[in-house]
Amino acid sequence: MKKILFAIASLFFISPSFAQVVGPSPSTFNSIRQNGVSSISANGDTVWTSPALTRNIGNSPDWFRPSGIDSIDNGIGRVFSLSVNQDTVVSGLGFTSETLAGTQPAGYGYYISVDGGENWRFSEFLLDRFIEGDTTFTYGGTLYTRKRIIVPEQSPPYNVDFKGDVIFSANWASGLLRSTDFGQSWERVVLPPFGESELTPDRNDYVWMDCSAVQNGTCIEFENIYNSVDDDNLKGFAVHIDSQNRVWYGGAGGINVSENALTAPLDSISWRNSNTDGSSTGILGRWIIEIREDTSNGRIWMTNWIADSNDRFGIVFTDDGGQTFGQRLIGQKILGIGFKDGYVFAAGENGLFISPDGGDTWQKKGQIKNPNTFLKSSAEFQAITVTNNRVWIGTTDGIISTDDLGETWEITRVNFPLSGGNQYDTDAGSVDTYAYPNPFSPTQHELVRIRFEASNSGDIQVRIFDFGMNLVRELDSYTATSPGSYEAIWDGVDGKGRRVANGPYFYQVKTSGNTVNGKILLIE
Structure with a gap:
């Protein structure tokens, strides 16, 4: 119920932040299950999230989904609401029903x-x-x-x-x-x-x-x-x-x-x-x-x-x-409200608002970013909860959290490691690179992320080609300061600021001592 698509003025123009490499980013095996988080609730140092009932304790890198919830794991149930107090958790479940009148929440x-x-x-x-x-x-x-x-x-x-x-x-x-x-x-x-x-x-x-x-x-x-x-x-x-x-x-x-x-x-x-x-x-x-x-x-x-x-x-x-x-x-269309240490946080479709004085004055936060990654500029802020030392906010582009009342942020998204399987398939084969979402719609998704590994520090070059292997875009140069997983960001725009046509595109990532290739299907 908390999703509205926005028309943005930058539809046909690029932003520098959409053509760059960021990282290194965590490569956690147990991550959240979906980037769109509309319900989140906490008590003490434990936070629970929708839609798959995942749990984090003490801001650990790992997020776990408990056993014994077959209606979610193997059924059609999804978390619509949460209430937590000490060790007690109540989760309201809904599902999407296919009816003659179309899909209905149920x-x-x-x-x-x-x-x-x-x-x-x-x-x-x-x-x-x-x-x-x-x-x-x-x-x-x-x-x-x-x-x-x-x-x-x-x-x-x-x-x-x-x-x-x-x-x-x-x-x-x-x-x-x-x-x-x-x-x-x-x-x-x-x-x-x-x-x-x-x-x-x-x-x-x-x-x-x-x-x-x-x-x-x-x-x-x-x-x-x-x-x-x-x-x-x-x-x-x-x-x-x-x-x-x-x-x-x-x-x-x-x-x-x-x-x-x-x-x-x-x-x-x-x-x-x-x-x-x-x-x-x-x-x-x-x-x-x-x-x-x-x-x-x-x-x-x-x-x-x-x-x-x-x-x-x-x-x-x-x-x-x-x-x-x-x-x-x-x-402002606000979806969630939270409180910590005299601050009031308001999560909205048009941004995140923070009041340092109990609601008397407000500041709208700019694009949420940290040294390793950022939220999409079109991300909507949907739900807020507070643990002992952190404020947690569910968005349409992952979960953000802060331990200094919004001065700095950690950003958590769904993660599929390049090797060693993943939380959905422990036996999944290793890959050198992948892009997500794929297929990619610039209008719907805003940007596509290309994940790859840099085994050494050094320069990274990312180039996008069309089906005829003509160069479409070379992303901003970047130097990896340490080994790890990195992401290249592309918004579906060529080097002259024009939205590219539908079709398959190929990307090439050159790191120190290695080159990997992949494909993106762009569909509006």
């Missing part, structure tokens, strides 16, 4: 571990019995009707959180789910209808509009049926349990706060809802996809996305339980 279930990932228990995704017709529920002593949810499509667990034996899961078409027995069973939490400022069991006249006729975009006929697909406030995206045991729920109808959802029976859970009102002390947009607490001061932060024409992107915070809000980063 709910799959949950993996739960209470021993740091040594053992796992699978919890089935909640679906209603396949019976035609609606069903009923009781709230505040009044009987209401709701639509059955009999398929997992459009219900991936976008966010999970837990405290004690209680787990909450925010799922789009399934709304907010709760388990009070740590995943043994699940129940559906009743939420306020869109437009209502509160839900209390003292009232018996709530109306959830299930629209049956629309005219000019306006519902003109409806039934009073609880239906997540038709009510924006019921569409679940975010959930958080704060240090005061309040439950915060974010849908597409604003932010909802409950003082008793952690412990109350389903028919007695009360909620307060805050929607956009155009004021300077309200939320910016009513679509909430992330809720986080700065535990150093109890301040609750949340992302605001656009759900209608009156909304604005940005983030807001509240110090009074959701009565009033401070607005920050107005106009």
Whole structure:
């Protein structure tokens, strides 16, 4: 849900950073499994990441995927959400379902571990019995009707959180789910209808509009049926349990706060809802996809996305339980928020923003790079977590981390060693070089990386040829200062700054005492 393709002004022009050699880079056997990381969570010195449930302890070079997660290893399940506290890990799983309407994200279930990932228990995704017709529920002593949810499509667990034996899961078409027995069973939490400022069991006249006729975009006929697909406030995206045991729920109808959802029976859970009102002390947009607490001061932060024409992107915070809000980063589409030592980090589609003073002032970081590698300039920043000594950020181009609040960065990507096999195939043959991604699309991927080994220090020359072996581009010269694995970067542009045509291209890498060759298929 956190991916948007950007049109960039440099489409037909080169940037020097896209035609160079970088390294040496680590050649770790056990690396992350995918460069796109949209969910990341940590406790102590251990960090867990999506989409394959990989774990790192103490900023080790190695990332491990535990055993006992067959639904991910050999099945279709992928990690959509994570919540970690001490040795307990709750992972919300989804999958991509092929339907007549096209591909749809779907709910799959949950993996739960209470021993740091040594053992796992699978919890089935909640679906209603396949019976035609609606069903009923009781709230505040009044009987209401709701639509059955009999398929997992459009219900991936976008966010999970837990405290004690209680787990909450925010799922789009399934709304907010709760388990009070740590995943043994699940129940559906009743939420306020869109437009209502509160839900209390003292009232018996709530109306959830299930629209049956629309005219000019306006519902003109409806039934009073609880239906997540038709009510924006019921569409679940975010959930958080704060240090005061309040439950915060974010849908597409604003932010909802409950003082008793952690412990109350389903028919007695009360909620307060805050929607956009155009004021300077309200939320910016009513679509909430992330809720986080700065535990150093109890301040609750949340992302605001656009759900209608009156909304604005940005983030807001509240110090009074959701009565009033401070607005920050107005106009920025933020996906993740994190905190460390008084700093606030905001991960967005348009960059990484850091505030050194608790959110009062902000700086946008430039392209993330270190002496050995860099993130693509088009990388989106998607999720943030914090271990004892580091801030970790999931991006569309790998994981970055910092132990000095953003002054310097480590960059972690999927790695396939040139020799000795890899984490997918331990018996894989050795190669002299490879290029990835391959096939390569400059529009979709921005750049291609050519990996090779330099056995000695010395000059490195990388040249690109077309099918007729005409020189297309010679990358910037580079001198290897030590043996190791290096990467040459090419953006699909020739030596005159022109985007090259589709087709096969050959590359030649000359290092001190060795020459290797490879092929790249360029397809727009």
